[in-house]
Amino acid sequence: MNNPIGSLELPGVKKFKSGKVREVFDLKENFLIVATDRISAFDYVLPTLIPGKGEVLNKISVFWFKKTKSIIENHFITDNIKEYPENLKESKEILNGRSMLVKKARPIEIECVVRGYIMGSAWEDYKKTGEVAGIKFKNLQKGDRLPEPVFTPATKSHTGHDENISFEQMKGIVHDRDAEFIRQKSIELYNFAHNYALERGIILADTKFEFGKIDNKIILIDEIFTPDSSRFLDRTQYEKEKKLVSFDKQFVRDYLLSTDWDRNSPPPELPREIVEKTRARYHEALERLTRP
Ligand SMILES: Nc1ncnc2c1ncn2[C@@H]1O[C@H](COP(=O)(O)OP(=O)(O)OP(=O)(O)O)[C@@H](O)[C@H]1O
Ligand SMILES: [Mg+2]
Structure with missing residues (x-):
């Protein structure tokens, strides 16, 4: 290698x-x-x-x-x-x-997140407010599929953590029609990839896009539907026992949470076993998505 x-x-x-x-x-x-x-x-x-x-x-x-x-x-x-x-x-x-x-x-300074399932920061917000991006939902459990995908933008912080904002707040940062366009395209992209990945044994639980402008046209930039920008779950384990087994960084996050690292100081090295398993998961995601 x-x-x-x-x-x-x-x-x-x-x-x-x-x-x-x-x-x-x-x-x-x-x-x-x-x-x-x-x-x-x-x-x-x-x-x-x-x-x-x-x-x-x-x-x-x-x-x-x-x-x-x-x-x-x-x-x-x-x-x-x-x-x-x-x-x-x-x-x-x-x-x-x-x-x-x-x-x-020219990057548009918004993290354009689409969630089809409730996990991560949306789950944390929901537990407190009963809402996802300002929309009320009843009786959701962690990992549940949402009735329809929801666009949940966040500010792109250069220092601290990204902060979830409402669509209305997003309209305070970009033009209304740009916000509408970005939301519509984000949902369309998500639906397309969700259906595709499902056939390949992967549930695309959520994902993040970045958009940019060239002259006055909005285009997609950065990366798209990678295990760094998305949550990928194993379809079989999700459907059988609703187990949230992921092909992405969640594995590394879970490891870090199991250590005594305070998330406020330089992070520790990953043990060899965690590196190997992470590597294997990223490769598995590529394999499943792209094999003929
Ligand atoms: N076509 C493009 N034009 C301009 N900038 C781009 C383009 N595609 C990607 N970028 C920027 O390149 C960087 C890619 O690096 P990476 O994803 O590692 O950064 P990051 O740590 O997520 O960065 P940051 O939070 O600073 O955006 C991002 O800042 C992204 O916004
Ligand atoms: Mg990035």
Whole structure:
């Protein structure tokens, strides 16, 4: 197996931004997004790498960007290194499989979340208020399917934790018609992928999109339906015993919660067994979604 990638520089290429997981390089005309093997949880980048995770994320995003482009235009240009600009040629070994060339956009600063099932922060909010994004629901249990998918936007915090906001609050941040467009497209994308994944033994419980603008057009950017941006559950175990067995970071979050880490200081290393199981889950998600 190739060595895991924790950070990277490309000779002669300007780094535009280093995110928690991905590095964005400025190629003047376009961006190059490279997915590393870093993993984040509770808004911290963990000190341990998950070998091959970056490739899994990149491949899953490429797969969905191609599949959903008739629903909404997206930033994807190519992941074929032969089509990359000349100055990247010497880095092609490291870029192959874990990178994509994308159109530059101005990010819309909202986390666009769609939930078909109630888990995570929506479940925590519901327990307190009986509502999901301002809508009342009766007698929900953790993991229940919602009567219909709900759009639950959040602010994109650069420092602390993202905060759930109502659709009305979102309209205070972006134009009304942009908010309506984004909500409609988010739900449409979710429904499409939920149906598709279900056939592959995966329940797409919830997911997060990012949108951006090029001139005045809204397009989908960042990543799409990856195990970093979504909750994937095993369909069989969900339907048989309503067990919430996930192919995503939940496994790592659960491990961290079992330690004495206070979530307010640098996070601990992951044990080898947790790394291996996480790696296996990410690969399983890719396999199930993309096998012919
Ligand atoms: N086409 C695009 N144009 C501009 N920015 C993009 C585009 N696609 C993705 N991005 C940005 O690139 C970054 C990807 O890095 P990553 O997902 O690792 O970051 P993150 O830790 O989630 O970052 P942050 O919370 O700072 O957005 C994100 O900030 C995302 O908004
Ligand atoms: Mg991100």
